[in-house]
Amino acid sequence: MRRSTIIVLIALFAGVALFAGSYLITQQLCTKHLVGSADDLTWLRQEFHLSDGELANVRELHQGYLPKCAEMCTKIAAKKREIEATLTTNNLNEARESLGRELDELALLRAKCQFQMLQHFSDVSRAMPPEQGRRYLAEMQRLTLGFHEQIEQSMSGSADHAHGHH
């Protein structure tokens, strides 16, 4: 291989290595630094530009909500275990009545939990400046309930498509 070819190749390799190295090292250090100093509410403070006072109010609401959320999660987990036990120990035909009742209870628990969650989002949005509060509420609805809407829309879309073929 000619000397000039080797020089150009080494220069290219060194350039790529230098860029990739500085990019990856900085990314790692930055992520590590920012994630290390973060808590549950860091995203709210950054994304919705909250002042210290507003963040303190939101933190109070957050701390008050967490035990209620944990209690509901425990109830939902217990109900799911109950349903699993019913499914594994009984014949589906025999357990139809109790299974239906347990699924209704699970759905009710989930609905209560979602209602409680939406109430919390509403409370938090009122602790923020009005514009940021509206944005927060919309964002949280998109991130929590929007997921279900996407699934339902995709399912109804595929159902329409399937009906079209019949």
Place this chain on the structure above:
Amino acid sequence: MKDPSFDTDPDRLGALLRASRATPPLPPRFQENVWRRIEYAATHATPLERDSWFDALATWILRPRLAFVAVAVLVLTGVGLGWSKGEQLARQDAQARYLAAVAPNPLR
């Protein structure tokens, strides 16, 4: 006939041999012409004329000022983009952390 004094005096023999070699005289203005050719080669022979474009590129890359600028640009660009990506990843992580705290997966 062999001169017996050469056996005892090697310096005399060496001097005689040097004197016997004929050294032709240099052409007129020889030294001046040599320097003129060297100067011409240094000023007129550009890399493209001298070699292929690849050789010219290699020569260009090896210039210290260009190498320094290239290193600085690459490092600064890498640091800038890496910082931006790091911030984006940290933001996503913070958002996921908040969501996990207030809206556990079964509710979403």
